[in-house]
Amino acid sequence: MDFLKINGGHGEGGGQIIRSAITLSCITKQPIHLENIRKNRKKEGLKPQHLTAIQILQKISKADVIGAKIGSTELKFIPGNVENLELIEDVKTAGSISLILQVLIPVVSISQKKLTLIIKGGTDVLWSPSMDYTQHVLKEAYSRMGIEFSIEIIKRGYYPKG
Numbered sequence: 001m002d003f004l005k006i007n008g009g010h011g012e013g014g015g016q017i018i019r020s021a022i023t024l025s026c027i028t029k030q031p032i033h034l035e036n037i038r039k040n041r042k043k044e045g046l047k048p049q050h051l052t053a054i055q056i057l058q059k060i061s062k063a064d065v066i067g068a069k070i071g072s073t074e075l076k077f078i079p080g081n082v083e084n085l086e087l088i089e090d091v092k093t094a095g096s097i098s099l100i101l102q103v104l105i106p107v108v109s110i111s112q113k114k115l116t117l118i119i120k121g122g123t124d125v126l127w128s129p130s131m132d133y134t135q136h137v138l139k140e141a142y143s144r145m146g147i148e149f150s151i152e153i154i155k156r157g158y159y160p161k162g
Contacts, residue, residue, distance in 0.1 A: 026082065037074065060083060063079045094121065
């Protein structure tokens with residue numbers, strides 16, 4: 001199997017490399033091998049919000065994943081076919097729900113499948129868009145591209161608990 005190797009420590013080496021890589025892997029069906037994940041960060045490796053996004057994508061696409069654990073600096077992601085699914089997930093921290101949705105929305109919309117997700121995590125946390133932004137700005141931008149989804153915030157999640 002040919003993996004596309006991606007240096008997760010490139011540039012600022014943040015989580016966007018992870019999110020973009022696994023999203024595009026699912027869309028293109030290209031297996032990826034992420035190395036040096038968050039290498040240039042104070043605390044390198046996968047954080048809970050990255051792991052949750054990977055695990056949800058693994059479930060909805062029936063992907064094979066190697067190295068998906070907190071602190072891991074290496075990950076192999078082999079995407080499968082996206083399926084309709086209903087999930088309940090918990091980031092277990094104030095990890096950003098809006099950043100997790102950045103991964104899921106493109107994959108689910110392009111696959112034309114349906115995902116019903118109840119997720120517990122951070123709605124208003126530093127260094128990420130708020131859920132209000134996601135609900136009122138990003139959702140509108142996607143709507144103009146023909147991509148529809150709904151968000152219901154039952155309770156706000158703040159640092160450190162979510």
